[in-house]
Amino acid sequence: MKVLVLAQAYPTGKNPYQMMYVHARVLEYIRQSVGVTVMSFSCKESYDFEGVNVIPESYCDISQYDRVVSHAPNIRNHLRYLVANRKQLNRVTFFFHGHEALIKSRYYPGEYNNPKSTFNSVFKQGLDYGYDLTKLLLLRAFIRVFSSKVNLVFVSEWMKKHFELNVGEIPPSVDSVVIPNSANAIFIQGAWDSSSEKKYDFVSIRPLSGRKYAVDVICQLALDNPEKSFLLYGKGDYFDCHTQPVNVEWNNGFLQPSEIPRVLDSASAALMPTRLDAQGVMMCEMASYGIPLITSELDVCHEVLQGFEEVYFIDNDKPVLPVLTQSPQVVKNNVYSPVSLAKRELDFIAGG
Template sequence: MQLLVLVQDYPSESNKYAMNYVHTRNLEYIRDQVEVNVLSFNTKESYTYEGINVLSYDDFFNQYNGDNIHLVISHAPNLRNHIRFLLNKKIVYRQVLFFIHGHEVMKKSKYYPQQYDFIQTSSMKNVANNLYDSLKLTYLKGFITKLFNQNKLKIIFVSEWMKDVFLENIKIPESILDKNSYIISNTMNQVFLEKTYLPIDNKRADFITIRPLDTSKYGVDLVVKLAEKHPDLTFHIYGKGKYFEYREKPENIEVFQEFLTPNDLAELLNHYHCAVMPTRLDAQGVMMCEIATYGMPIVTSDLPICKEMLGSFDNVFFMNNENVNIDLHSVLTEIKPIETTKELKQKFSLENTTLKELNVVKALLK
């Protein structure tokens, strides 16, 4: 087997959003004639999705005959499945490539914002999560060090910020990590690179937000604060959740309990003046980057990761999460002409993202 990709979940016809950022990569790999097989730990039955073979855990072992796997790519490697798989003595592989996306190298209690109070978690579960995170970080350090010593592991970080967090928690000597790692941002869905924001006159509302409603790190509560500060402006929120069953919804907010395909989203964005995409924690913020690259004006949070990703973009406005002091009327009047967005396509272009990592993959396959 040439290339095996390990994921916790993967897109399917019934769930097109599961770790879609892995699927966009794999499509580029097969376009370059790289054979790709995916092992999804969540799936119970194998299937094919847009030309990618997705295997269940049981089916993989039924088909695997002990041949040498040239390269195993592990996205967000966890102890429960990824590391357990790589430690299985039946599995023979030459090289491993880790993609570090976030939670897998974090102690959540240190980095993650407090959940909304209507999300019930027991103190016992919190204790268990903390113990697991401590074990996870200790074990990962040992496993990664072992593979580095065997010259069998490379790591790709999606941002400089993500690499810094890794070093804070895994504590491998930086000089060793530098020799064995790369910083390459996630790619994005091609529609945001190939097309450009073209606002239409008949707007549905002033602002659009696309966020899961019940995850505090995505800051729907911050969108509500903005709406309350700007009662003369209108806001549409697309995403599923129960947030507004527990919180009052301002009259100038309308909620659509749905998610959208990339093509549908790109078309929908043209019906709004500006996107509001706050965050409290991100390793990159792919959708935020997609919207900015598309050329649409966007408001996001004044965090180091957001500045790293979008600090050079003229169509991005940064707000302070702590007091939400941005004046959205000023944002609407300071929107840059869409002609300036063509140069924005380069940072997250295929050449600067997936094709760079594809060069790493092909080198490891030799």
């Protein structure tokens, strides 16, 4: 089976983080002997990234592929390209990860430093709302018109439910399935060192821009618990207008996946509050690694973390640190294994 993967962007040497969840899948497909080419709408020339062939749209002949996979489809590129090449298209599998199937203004809690009362902000919100309505109408039309060539993958039941609330009910002729994003293999193969001396009580790896990542909840917990120590990794502008608690050590930078286990081993628990997630891959990776995990009291968090031990849930509006188990035993759960999830995806992509 030859598979063409469509992505708005793809990791490069200069920006290895963008759409890494797509790259992780592609690597596993290749390991399972599937021929994969990635078409990135953002690239102008072909390049190789960690053994993956990435090409621009101008180099692509869709008729050469048995199946097409479209991650986070947008109307500007994905749907335009698929409609233009509809006669050569065998079958396309859409992967829905979040905002591409939502009216964002109804879900996303906004920015910390963005006064919504300004004219420019209100005008932009209006444009975004208009775009979201248009994208959902066109997405629904595409799925219905090309139902014999389309199937759908959702990263959670929450995502599927809200897809249907925003886009519309899935036609009976269209196959759909829930398959979550996998964890990086390093979190499956390794395990949190529960016996090592801990420098911090809690560790958080969160962007510091956007209220959805709930850094304010972390800081509130730090202020309410001055005897506890908190380590926060992430870039953003939150502390440009908020005071950094003295018991929060902030590292203004990114972590490579290979560095994260060492950071997790330095803490007694991971603190990962959120206001919105379609899955929350990082918290799933932390739970897979075995570190005690605190996250938010949201339906999606309960869904994706069911079956994991040492997981605690807090109220974002009135956060209180839970009482953690003393000397917790690490019990591994490999539900997010990239090997097994990639096989499920490939079986679904090949079907039909």
